[in-house]
Amino acid sequence: MPSLIDIRRRIRSVKNTQQITKAMKMVSAAKLRRAQDRVIAARPYVATLRQVLANVASAAAGGEDSGTNPLLVRRDERRILLVLVTADKGLAGAFNSNLIRGAQRFIAEHRDAEVTLVLIGRKGRDFFRKRGARIAGDSMNFARPSYDDARPFAHKAMDMYRDAETDAVYLLYNEFKSVLAQKIVLQRVLPVEVPEEAQPASYIFEEPPEQILHALVPRYVEMEFFRALLETAAAEHAARMTAMDAATSNAADMIDRLVLYMNRVRQASITKEIIEVVSGAAAE
Numbered sequence: 001m002p003s004l005i006d007i008r009r010r011i012r013s014v015k016n017t018q019q020i021t022k023a024m025k026m027v028s029a030a031k032l033r034r035a036q037d038r039v040i041a042a043r044p045y046v047a048t049l050r051q052v053l054a055n056v057a058s059a060a061a062g063g064e065d066s067g068t069n070p071l072l073v074r075r076d077e078r079r080i081l082l083v084l085v086t087a088d089k090g091l092a093g094a095f096n097s098n099l100i101r102g103a104q105r106f107i108a109e110h111r112d113a114e115v116t117l118v119l120i121g122r123k124g125r126d127f128f129r130k131r132g133a134r135i136a137g138d139s140m141n142f143a144r145p146s147y148d149d150a151r152p153f154a155h156k157a158m159d160m161y162r163d164a165e166t167d168a169v170y171l172l173y174n175e176f177k178s179v180l181a182q183k184i185v186l187q188r189v190l191p192v193e194v195p196e197e198a199q200p201a202s203y204i205f206e207e208p209p210e211q212i213l214h215a216l217v218p219r220y221v222e223m224e225f226f227r228a229l230l231e232t233a234a235a236e237h238a239a240r241m242t243a244m245d246a247a248t249s250n251a252a253d254m255i256d257r258l259v260l261y262m263n264r265v266r267q268a269s270i271t272k273e274i275i276e277v278v279s280g281a282a283a284e
Contacts (some may be wrong), residue, residue, distance in 0.1 A: 018251035025244035035234035086121030095239035145229035176234035
C-alpha cells in the first residue's frame with residue numbers, strides 16, 4: 001500500500017497535468033475560431049471558381065485548342081503523386097494517425113502503381129521517412145497557412161504532371177466539419193476534372209475561352225491546395241481542443257479517485273494507530 005506522501009505527490013502531479021491540458025484546450029479554442037473563419041471564407045470562393053471553370057470549359061469545348069491543356073489530359077495511373085497533409089504536433093487524439101492510415105491504405109490499394117509522396121506536416125514526414133517510402137518533397141511549420149505557402153506545392157505537382165513524371169495527383173487531408181467531427185478527404189486534383197454541370201450563361205469574352213481556361217486551371221489547382229491546408233489546420237485545432245477537454249475531464253476523475261483512496265488510507269492508518277494504543281493499554 002503506498003504511503004500518504006506518495007498519494008499526495010501523485011495528486012499534485014495530476015493537478016499540474018490538468019492545468020496544462022486546460023490551458024492547451026483554451027489555446028486551441030482561440031486558434032480554432034480564427035482558423036474556422038478562414039475556412040468558411042474560402043469555401044464560397046472555391047465553389048464559385050469551380051463553377052466559373054465549368055462555364056469557361058463549356059464555352060471552350062468547341063475551340064481548336066480545347067484539348068491542348070496538359071493539366072486536362074488523362075493518362076493511365078501508373079505513377080501517382082499523393083500529397084499528404086498532417087499536423088506538426090501531436091496531442092490531437094487520432095487526428096494524425098487516421099491520416100497516416102489513410103495514406104497507407106491508399107498505397108496498398110494502388111500496389112500496381114508507383115506511388116510517390118509529398119508530405120506536408122512533421123507527423124507524416126517522420127512516419128514515412130522511417131519506413132523508407134518514396135518521397136518527392138516535404139515541408140512543415142504551417143501553423144497558420146497562407147496562399148503563398150500552398151503555391152509551391154501546387155506548382156510542383158503541376159510541373160510534374162506537365163512533364164509526365166506522374167499520371168495523377170491526389171490530396172489527402174482532413175476536412176473540418178465541426179468541433180467534434182472531421183472528415184478525411186481523398187481528392188484527385190490532377191488531371192483537373194472539369195464539372196459537367198455548367199450553368200448556361202451568355203459571357204462576352206475579351207480573350208478566347210481557351211486562353212482563359214489555360215490561365216484559370218492553374219489558379220484552381222492552387223486554390224485546392226490552399227483549401228486543403230486551411231481545412232487541415234482548422235480540423236487539427238478542433239481535434240486538439242476535443243482531446244484536451246477529454247484529458248482535463250479524465251484528470252478531474254483521477255483526482256477524485258486518488259483523494260478518495262487517500263482518505264481511505266489515512267482512515268486505515270488512524271484506525272491502526274488507535275488499535276495499537278488500545279492493545280498496549282489493555283496489555284498493561
